[in-house]
Amino acid sequence: MSAGETTPRGLAPLEGEPDPDGADCVSCGRCCHHGPNTVSLLESDEQRMGEARVRALTVLLDRPPYFRFMKNEGHRCGALDVSEPGLYPCGVYEGRPQGCRDVEAGSPCCMQARALGFLGESVLFKRSDRDDQR
Numbered sequence: 758m759s760a761g762e763t764t765p766r767g768l769a770p771l772e773g774e775p776d777p778d779g780a781d782c783v784s785c786g787r788c789c790h791h792g793p794n795t796v797s798l799l800e801s802d803e804q805r806m807g808e809a810r811v812r813a814l815t816v817l818l819d820r821p822p823y824f825r826f827m828k829n830e831g832h833r834c835g836a837l838d839v840s841e842p843g844l845y846p847c848g849v850y851e852g853r854p855q856g857c858r859d860v861e862a863g864s865p866c867c868m869q870a871r872a873l874g875f876l877g878e879s880v881l882f883k884r885s886d887r888d889d890q891r
């Protein structure tokens with residue numbers, strides 16, 4: 758399978774460590790590929806994203822505690838811009854939820870997503886070598 762090819766759950770796995778400052782994220786996009794109801798929104802996320810985009814791109818669960826999540830488009834976040842083949846920029850980058858901001862390139866979560874081709878189970882979003890910068 759070649760890089761960029763889709764699997765039932767995401768994209769083809771990627772080898773190697775990404776640029777620690779995120780320069781490879783747009784050509785990767787693996788952590789934006791995940792199952793439904795994965796990326797939750799806090800109230801502050803809703804405010805930053807704005808009403809129109811919250812209405813169009815998120816879903817409110819109909820059971821307590823009524824969490825709001827980014828909508829999925831198949832096996833990926835519905836806000837991911839897939840208009841250019843091989844590129845995966847976030848379509849709401851400036852307004853993206855805090856959970857997306859927390860994932861650092863090169864963190865355990867990122868490395869697992871790249872190895873799998875989609876977001877895995879890791880919740881270790883920060884790189885250990887950047888502990889002092891938190």
Ligand code: SF4
Pocket residue numbers: 775779781782783785786787788789860861862863866867868870871
């Ligand atoms: S998996 Fe890592 S390199 Fe890929 S988009 Fe996410 S943070 Fe960036």
Ligand code: SF4
Pocket residue numbers: 788789796827834835836837838846847848849850853854857
């Ligand atoms: S909101 Fe943007 S960064 Fe977050 S999962 Fe969706 S496309 Fe990726």
